[in-house]
Amino acid sequence: MQLSEYIQIACAIVGLAGITLARVRFTRRQQADPGVTAYSDGERKIYYASWAVIAAALVLVFIPF
Numbered sequence: 001m002q003l004s005e006y007i008q009i010a011c012a013i014v015g016l017a018g019i020t021l022a023r024v025r026f027t028r029r030q031q032a033d034p035g036v037t038a039y040s041d042g043e044r045k046i047y048y049a050s051w052a053v054i055a056a057a058l059v060l061v062f063i064p065f
Contacts, residue, residue: 004065011057018050
């Protein structure tokens with residue numbers, strides 16, 4: 001495997017972990033207070049950053065090194 005493939009896998013793992021973390025934090029808050037209906041600012045930042053990391057992994061598919 002090439003270095004870029006290892007980086008892609010690592011980015012995908014980090015991205016999925018971030019999405020999962022944001023969802024778990026939201027679910028815990030929602031269980032404590034059923035009136036919660038939206039992600040907090042911190043959760044939203046983690047969620048968007050995670051998708052950005054996944055997008056970077058997809059871009060690396062086209063840049064072999």
